[in-house]
Amino acid sequence: MTTTSPQGRTELLRPDGSPVRVLVVDDEQSITELLSMALRYEGWQIRAAGDGAGAMQTARDFRPDAVVLDMMLPDMDGLSVLGRLRRELPDVPVLFLTAKDAVEDRIAGLTAGGDDYVTKPFSLEEVVARLRGLIRRTGAADRRSESVLVVGDLMLDEDSHEVSRGGANIHLTATEFELLRFLMRNPRRVLSKAQILDRVWSYDFGGQANVVELYISYLRRKIDAGREPMIHTRRGAGYLIKPAATTVS
Amino acid sequence: MTTTSPQGRTELLRPDGSPVRVLVVDDEQSITELLSMALRYEGWQIRAAGDGAGAMQTARDFRPDAVVLDMMLPDMDGLSVLGRLRRELPDVPVLFLTAKDAVEDRIAGLTAGGDDYVTKPFSLEEVVARLRGLIRRTGAADRRSESVLVVGDLMLDEDSHEVSRGGANIHLTATEFELLRFLMRNPRRVLSKAQILDRVWSYDFGGQANVVELYISYLRRKIDAGREPMIHTRRGAGYLIKPAATTVS
DNA sequence: TGCGTTTCTCAGGGAATTCACAGGTTCGGG
DNA sequence: CCCGAACCTGTGAATTCCCTGAGAAACGCA
Numbered sequence: 001m002t003t004t005s006p007q008g009r010t011e012l013l014r015p016d017g018s019p020v021r022v023l024v025v026d027d028e029q030s031i032t033e034l035l036s037m038a039l040r041y042e043g044w045q046i047r048a049a050g051d052g053a054g055a056m057q058t059a060r061d062f063r064p065d066a067v068v069l070d071m072m073l074p075d076m077d078g079l080s081v082l083g084r085l086r087r088e089l090p091d092v093p094v095l096f097l098t099a100k101d102a103v104e105d106r107i108a109g110l111t112a113g114g115d116d117y118v119t120k121p122f123s124l125e126e127v128v129a130r131l132r133g134l135i136r137r138t139g140a141a142d143r144r145s146e147s148v149l150v151v152g153d154l155m156l157d158e159d160s161h162e163v164s165r166g167g168a169n170i171h172l173t174a175t176e177f178e179l180l181r182f183l184m185r186n187p188r189r190v191l192s193k194a195q196i197l198d199r200v201w202s203y204d205f206g207g208q209a210n211v212v213e214l215y216i217s218y219l220r221r222k223i224d225a226g227r228e229p230m231i232h233t234r235r236g237a238g239y240l241i242k243p244a245a246t247t248v249s
Numbered sequence: 250m251t252t253t254s255p256q257g258r259t260e261l262l263r264p265d266g267s268p269v270r271v272l273v274v275d276d277e278q279s280i281t282e283l284l285s286m287a288l289r290y291e292g293w294q295i296r297a298a299g300d301g302a303g304a305m306q307t308a309r310d311f312r313p314d315a316v317v318l319d320m321m322l323p324d325m326d327g328l329s330v331l332g333r334l335r336r337e338l339p340d341v342p343v344l345f346l347t348a349k350d351a352v353e354d355r356i357a358g359l360t361a362g363g364d365d366y367v368t369k370p371f372s373l374e375e376v377v378a379r380l381r382g383l384i385r386r387t388g389a390a391d392r393r394s395e396s397v398l399v400v401g402d403l404m405l406d407e408d409s410h411e412v413s414r415g416g417a418n419i420h421l422t423a424t425e426f427e428l429l430r431f432l433m434r435n436p437r438r439v440l441s442k443a444q445i446l447d448r449v450w451s452y453d454f455g456g457q458a459n460v461v462e463l464y465i466s467y468l469r470r471k472i473d474a475g476r477e478p479m480i481h482t483r484r485g486a487g488y489l490i491k492p493a494a495t496t497v498s
Numbered sequence: 499t500g501c502g503t504t505t506c507t508c509a510g511g512g513a514a515t516t517c518a519c520a521g522g523t524t525c526g527g528g
Numbered sequence: 529c530c531c532g533a534a535c536c537t538g539t540g541a542a543t544t545c546c547c548t549g550a551g552a553a554a555c556g557c558a
Contacts, residue, residue: 086282091289112373112447113286138290160437160491161483173515174485210535211517217537235525235534422504459546460506466548484514484545504555515544523536528529 012135014065020135023064024048025055025081026097027074034203035068038124052081059088066135068127070097093134095127114138121202125178129158149184152230152243154223156184170222179215183231183241192238261384263314269384272313273297274304274330275346276323283452284317287373301330308337315384319346331359342383344376363387370451374427378407398433401479401492403472405433419471428464429472432480432490441487
């Protein structure tokens with residue numbers, strides 16, 4: 001089930017209308033805090049744990065719809081936690097967090113069931129998108145919830161990664177795609193450069209803040225080129241996307 | 250009976266519309282977990298057992314439509330379990346899991362009745378495909394459910410393993426076939442290299458992730474050669490298959 | 499056992515993408 | 529109207545990601 005808030009944001013809900021529940025397990029407190037903030041912002045209910053024991057405890061009485069699990073935990077390794085979680089919550093999908101170089105050996109096979117993973121350092125948009133995908137596909141939320149974002153005549157398909165405006169296909173790079181997705185998931189809302197940087201770029205990005213300007217410029221070239229512009233600058237505040245004035249929204 | 254989910258995936262259902270039920274019997278917990286997750290993802294209802302006694306118990310009150318049975322169990326050997334299963338569930342098809350070096354004739358004898366087997370280590374695509382075949386053939390699900398996948402002018406027959414594009418026959422190796430089947434069972438959806446590796450290669454594969462690139466390259470040579478391409482790369486995300494632009498979908 | 503086929507590793511080349519930098523442009527307050 | 533701040537964008541370099549040829553190893557079958 002989905003509802004659309006007055007601000008135009010679409011939220012995932014469980015079939016009974018209650019908010020989706022997510023358990024976050026990571027031993028670095030900065031990470032659990034970062035994730036908790038971001039996921040709460042999605043309208044989800046979040047519980048966090050810093051080790052395997054706490055994770056099991058919380059899993060039992062919180063009964064989450066999805067779990068975010070770091071594979072490197074202090075007391076037991078991620079695989080043991082996973083095994084126990086599976087016994088306790090057999091149907092709950094897991095999003096693994098792994099170091100970039102650990103991917104090959106340990107994760108292989110784990111994502112097979114429909115689970116998924118992201119590598120550290122991740123971007124919040126990535127985590128949120130993957131989680132939404134997991135929850136959608138495993139039916140914790142209504143399956144009819146769409147994977148297509150629409151703003152005016154602009155369409156973005158999260159499954160096929162296809163973007164089109166007025167029917168014409170548009171090719172975007174990975175970063176452009178993530179940025180546009182973020183904008184489109186918050187239509188008519190001003191997003192500051194800091195917000196964008198925090199959500200779309202990895203949490204350890206140390207570069208210049210003007211990458212955002214650069215990528216907005218890239219997007220405009222591809223999305224707005226010659227057409228009624230949909231991406232707008234609010235000087236001193238940020239950017240927003242909304243249907244073109246002439247387009248029937 | 251089949252339904253098609255919004256994601257475009259086709260699900261097997263029982264004639265009364267309820268999900269197919271599968272019992273998984275293996276003493277290695279990692280295997281039952283792997284299989285349970287993968288088969289649940291197919292939309293099936295799964296129950297697992299770790300030994301013969303548990304299997305019998307579960308068979309009685311779960312009443313599965315199919316059974317996945319490891320031939321090496323701790324308390325009794327697979328044959329005894331099989332015998333008892335047969336008495337309890339005479340018409341239910343069984344998919345045997347066997348070690349590679351197991352006596353082929355014995356298995357061949359067992360599968361004469363319409364059962365089937367796969368050797369460990371298996372790929373999930375293989376298990377799922379065999380299981381689908383068994384369930385389809387024994388009529389637990391509607392018989393009209395198709396064994397032919399079609400994407401644009403590309404056709405793949407899961408029974409005969411024949412592949413053709415625009416009427417022209419194409420010879421594929423076993424791995425190429427499995428990869429193409431996985432792509433075609435998820436048309437218009439980006440599949441990451443990790444997902445592909447986890448589904449199409451055996452669970453114990455420890456090699457380089459670029460085998461996927463290699464086999465995509467092989468497939469393109471055979472499927473797309475000279476024609477409008479159907480296999481597309483989403484740089485930084487994965488691969489997807491979709492009807493050629495000029496083809497009526 | 500021997501031969502053709504299939505699977506997979508390795509490594510080079512090439513192209514797409516990301517990002518820094520810097521000069522130009524626009525905007526809004528005074 | 530002027531000035532500084534904020535924003536835009538061309539250029540180019542570094543990097544990452546992907547493709548594919550060549551050959552070794554494993555497999556299957558006669």
